[in-house]
Amino acid sequence: MRRTTSTAAETARPSSDRARFRSLPTRDVMQYGVVSIDMGEPVCKAIQLLLDKHISGLPVTNQGRLAGILSEKDVLKLLYEQEYLPGLVGDYMSRDIVTFDIESPFSDIYDCLTASVYRRVPILHQGRLAGMITRADLIRVYRERLHPPESVPVTPRLRKEFLAQDAMVHGLLTVRKETPLTEVMDILSTRHVTGLPVVDDAMRLEGMITEKDIIRCLDDREACLSTVRDHMTVDVVAFEPTAPLGDVCACLIRRNFRRVPIVRDGRLLGIVARADIIRKMSQVFKLAGANADCN
Structure with missing residues (x-):
């Protein structure tokens, strides 16, 4: 294994960036208004939602509370094994899910999404689905907050200069x-x-x-x-x-x-x-x- 060394000046900013990123409030990172489906709905409706909304996982609720997840992988496996999918979403969803509360430290969510197989985690508030954080959200927020595309301060004058x-x-x-x-x-x-x-x-x-x-x-x-x-x-x-x-x-x-x-x-x-x-x-x-x- 090759090891490299860095000076304090070289490592200061990355460490600072990482600390700032991990200290962000969860509510500032999560997606609100998440598309979900009730477990009593036909599974064919859930599949159509996955396709129409271009999402890879669909939170499943029961009377407003999170009950499971139906993912692309779940659907693909089922379609591979069966010619069609009768029944309800609750018959096919994954019930073994990892969730976080809206007040949970964002660093815990970051560690979960980087170290586990999960691509997304539901965020709850008082036991009810409040939003979602995906790996794509981590990338988006990191880019926006720590390394934004504009390299100069944004001023009212600059906003007027957009084309x-x-x-x-x-x-x-x-x-x-x-x-x-x-x-x-x-x-x-x-x-x-x-x-x-x-x-x-x-x-x-x-x-x-x-x-x-x-x-x-x-x-x-x-x-x-x-x-x-x-x-x-x-x-x-x-x-x-x-x-x-x-x-x-x-x-x-x-x-x-x-x-x-x-x-x-x-x-x-x-x-x-x-x-x-x-x-x-x-x-x-x-x-x-x-x-x-x-x-």
């Missing part, structure tokens, strides 16, 4: 004018989006098709069987990637739409939604708080 591209989401779902409206309905209802950019083969933006556009067609069967071309919104407000994020924010406050396309030379680059701006500014506020704690 649309700083909050923009890439890898978009898009449709063509020729896309059947029924296909758009499937995307909107299963992918948890409320609008889709309409583009041509060169990714030039041609319009938007939104929930509102679709709803107008629901009482007309013939319209529902038509294509995006007949129902999309052509008059679309769009921004360049270098537009001030404050301008995009003001637009989304004044107008009734929830997102705006980001384009360059007419070609779609991404989308900025209200939630994207909230997420970006929340990161800024957390970073500002972390910087204040360091001073």
Whole structure:
């Protein structure tokens, strides 16, 4: 085994970082509003929740109190052994679970998630499910609190200098004018989006098709069987990637739409939604708080 030595100066910051990280309050790390399911629900509903919410474990409750966990691994093993899963969630959940109280030292939770096979632990308050902490939460909070992406102090002036591209989401779902409206309905209802950019083969933006556009067609069967071309919104407000994020924010406050396309030379680059701006500014506020704690 190779051993290395470090000077006091080299080890001071990592030790300090580790101590600060482990001393965080549990309530500052955990996820609130956790998706859960009652043990009396059909197991097929739980499986659909795992798939729809892109989560790997589902807390199971009984009259509001945590009763177990149904994980991807549990479901995969069952599906491998059986052709289908009849019955209720309570028939398949794991009852042997490790939990922590919201007042438990975060260092204990950190040690559990790093030393055991568990990827997540439920957090309880007065015996009831209050939240969840996962390994991903450890990484996220460490990054935000101790090694934030911005290397300069966050000031009101800097917040004003954010651009649309700083909050923009890439890898978009898009449709063509020729896309059947029924296909758009499937995307909107299963992918948890409320609008889709309409583009041509060169990714030039041609319009938007939104929930509102679709709803107008629901009482007309013939319209529902038509294509995006007949129902999309052509008059679309769009921004360049270098537009001030404050301008995009003001637009989304004044107008009734929830997102705006980001384009360059007419070609779609991404989308900025209200939630994207909230997420970006929340990161800024957390970073500002972390910087204040360091001073």
